[in-house]
Amino acid sequence: MRLKEILSLYPFSEQFSDTYDIEINEIKMDSREITKGDLFVCISGFTVDGHDYVNEAITNGAVVIVAEKNITASVPVIVVSDTIRFLAMAAAKYYDFPTNSVPLIGVTGTNGKTTVTYLLEKIFQLHANKTAVIGTIHMKIAEKVYPVDNTTPDALFLQKTFRKMVDEGVDRIIMEVSSHALDQGRVYGCDYNIAIFTNLTQDHLDYHDSMEDYLRAKSLLFAQMGNAYRLNDRKYAIINHDDPACKKLKRATSQAIITYGIEKDSLIMAKSIRLTPSGTQFLLCTPRGNVEIRSNLIGKFNVSNMLAASSAALVTGVPLLTIKKALESIKGVHGRFELVQHQHPFSVIVDYAHTPDSLENVLKTIREFAKQKVYVVVGCGGDRDRTKRPLMAKIAIKYADNAIFTSDNPRTEDPNDILSDMTEGLPDSFGSYEVIINRKKAIFYAIQQAKEDDVILIAGKGHETYQLVGHTKYHFDDREVAKEALIAKET
Numbered sequence: 001m002r003l004k005e006i007l008s009l010y011p012f013s014e015q016f017s018d019t020y021d022i023e024i025n026e027i028k029m030d031s032r033e034i035t036k037g038d039l040f041v042c043i044s045g046f047t048v049d050g051h052d053y054v055n056e057a058i059t060n061g062a063v064v065i066v067a068e069k070n071i072t073a074s075v076p077v078i079v080v081s082d083t084i085r086f087l088a089m090a091a092a093k094y095y096d097f098p099t100n101s102v103p104l105i106g107v108t109g110t111n112g113k114t115t116v117t118y119l120l121e122k123i124f125q126l127h128a129n130k131t132a133v134i135g136t137i138h139m140k141i142a143e144k145v146y147p148v149d150n151t152t153p154d155a156l157f158l159q160k161t162f163r164k165m166v167d168e169g170v171d172r173i174i175m176e177v178s179s180h181a182l183d184q185g186r187v188y189g190c191d192y193n194i195a196i197f198t199n200l201t202q203d204h205l206d207y208h209d210s211m212e213d214y215l216r217a218k219s220l221l222f223a224q225m226g227n228a229y230r231l232n233d234r235k236y237a238i239i240n241h242d243d244p245a246c247k248k249l250k251r252a253t254s255q256a257i258i259t260y261g262i263e264k265d266s267l268i269m270a271k272s273i274r275l276t277p278s279g280t281q282f283l284l285c286t287p288r289g290n291v292e293i294r295s296n297l298i299g300k301f302n303v304s305n306m307l308a309a310s311s312a313a314l315v316t317g318v319p320l321l322t323i324k325k326a327l328e329s330i331k332g333v334h335g336r337f338e339l340v341q342h343q344h345p346f347s348v349i350v351d352y353a354h355t356p357d358s359l360e361n362v363l364k365t366i367r368e369f370a371k372q373k374v375y376v377v378v379g380c381g382g383d384r385d386r387t388k389r390p391l392m393a394k395i396a397i398k399y400a401d402n403a404i405f406t407s408d409n410p411r412t413e414d415p416n417d418i419l420s421d422m423t424e425g426l427p428d429s430f431g432s433y434e435v436i437i438n439r440k441k442a443i444f445y446a447i448q449q450a451k452e453d454d455v456i457l458i459a460g461k462g463h464e465t466y467q468l469v470g471h472t473k474y475h476f477d478d479r480e481v482a483k484e485a486l487i488a489k490e491t
């Protein structure tokens with residue numbers, strides 16, 4: 001594409017003279033990925049400043065630099081006020097606005113994003129849609145799976161990927177939208193048809209200044225849906241009515257609002273809920289009628305997730321009976337309340353709860369059904385919200401009979417410091433706990449202790465297949481380690 005075309009969306013682009021009318025191979029934001037003929041956009045990051053890599057970019061073949069600072073270079077330099085904004089705009093143009101031609105559904109909230117995207121994927125698939133998903137576990141185009149680094153990738157990756165999805169005939173894109181991505185403008189170029197909010201509870205206070213700031217970031221998804229009351233291009237904000245943030249999020253958008261809820265009177269509701277140790281049952285009540293759902297998903301929070309997914313499916317025209325069939329066919333979500341299969345008379349559950357609210361929800365659910373003791377093996381991630389550590393420890397002790405605190409991706413922190421943060425504020429009256437820094441040993445210990453009808457929850461890593469120590473990822477899978485420990489117990 002000609003540079004002039006890429007620049008055409010930029011305000012007063014006529015200021016860029018014809019000397020800028022050159023052919024561009026691709027747009028890149030990483031000097032290490034530049035090849036001959038590319039345009040390099042300098043992003044000032046949290047770790048380094050892309051402006052410091054201009055020479056490397058030129059050596060690798062960059063023919064134009066887009067920067068926020070006046071820099072001297074041997075190729076033309078275009079100075080803009082905000083390179084992140086420029087990147088999203090240029091990428092959307094370069095890849096020909098892929099999200100204009102396919103419904104895009106964004107899911108945000110502290111917990112439940114991966115679950116809701118998974119449920120929606122299954123519903124749309126049953127409705128004969130060709131779906132694509134982007135989220136924490138992977139990126140998926142129909143049945144092809146690709147690895148991802150972030151839950152929500154950067155703007156460049158997104159636009160390029162959306163183009164690939166559209167070209168491959170995808171007719172529904174479902175994606176998780178993290179607060180980091182919203183704050184960093186990774187989704188500026190995305191044209192959402194539906195935005196879903198699950199809930200807002202404490203997390204990421206290492207990154208956001210306060211819960212208000214965290215909510216502000218989440219609300220950007222709703223604010224950036226635009227103001228388009230076009231009959232053939234309806235947009236919907238789907239919001240959890242039970243969450244206190246609902247009121248503020250409603251005000252963030254001018255689009256049609258669909259509320260869902262269990263407690264509060266909502267447009268889409270779950271009534272007559274029955275929670276059992278093997279699933280949930282409820283009446284899905286909608287303006288298009290009511291239908292009974294019998295799901296294998298465990299816990300009240302999953303009823304809320306099913307309402308969110310059902311709401312999005314309904315507004316896109318999926319019949320209620322298809323929604324019912326899809327929800328009832330789902331066995332479980334990878335790494336979420338996943339039962340480790342074995343012959344012992346006690347249960348081992350691996351779950352991705354890594355926030356105070358999710359840990360409380362999962363432990364409460366287990367507590368309700370446990371016939372004997374509840375064990376929890378849990379840690380807190382390094383280089384992440386320190387203030388959630390003592391809260392998670394308190395919750396673990398409150399709901400479990402035996403809490404074993406251990407490591408979960410210490411990253412660049414000393415695991416001892418993380419564990420001290422967890423246990424520091426715990427009064428003696430809070431009950432006993434143990435600290436076993438090595439996660440494998442902690443899991444083995446819990447499984448060795450367990451007796452008939454006990455339940456062991458291994459929380460925090462879910463689907464993850466690594467332990468991140470420093471900047472190195474070591475293979476580690478809670479489910480594999482649990483199985484090893486179960487075999488060791490037999491012998």
Ligand SMILES: CC(=O)N[C@H]1[C@@H](OP(=O)(O)OP(=O)(O)OC[C@H]2O[C@@H](n3ccc(=O)[nH]c3=O)[C@H](O)[C@@H]2O)O[C@H](CO)[C@@H](O)[C@@H]1O[C@H](C)C(=O)N[C@@H](C)C(=O)N[C@H](CCC(=O)O)C(=O)O
Nearest residue numbers: 029030031043045046047048050053150151152154178180
């Ligand atoms: C704190 C944070 O969010 N950082 C994100 C940020 O990275 P950064 O600002 O550190 O980037 P940087 O390394 O300083 O680089 C700045 C620029 O220089 C360029 N560069 C760099 C080196 C070089 O040699 N040459 C070069 O050109 C880089 O390509 C980049 O354009 O921008 C990157 C690109 O978008 C992200 O991948 C990265 O996410 C990091 C890996 C991360 O761990 N983020 C977490 C906190 C996160 O975003 N999590 C959420 C999920 C949270 C949840 O919901 O639970 C997520 O969406 O994944």
Ligand SMILES: Nc1ncnc2c1ncn2[C@@H]1O[C@H](COP(=O)(O)OP(=O)(O)OP(=O)(O)O)[C@@H](O)[C@H]1O
Nearest residue numbers: 110111112113114115136301336351352353358362
């Ligand atoms: N609606 C919900 N409310 C509270 N907790 C939930 C909810 N749904 C799931 N959980 C809990 O949160 C954990 C993570 O769920 P899920 O992966 O769906 O969330 P997420 O928002 O995608 O998380 P992440 O921010 O890491 O991407 C689950 O393992 C479960 O313990």
Ligand SMILES: N[C@H](CCC[C@H](N)C(=O)O)C(=O)O
Nearest residue numbers: 354380381384408409460461
């Ligand atoms: N998306 C979350 C995942 C946390 C998972 C947990 N295992 C940890 O490493 O803290 C984050 O990056 O904060």
Ligand SMILES: [Mg+2]
Nearest residue numbers: 113114136176
């Ligand atoms: Mg997720």
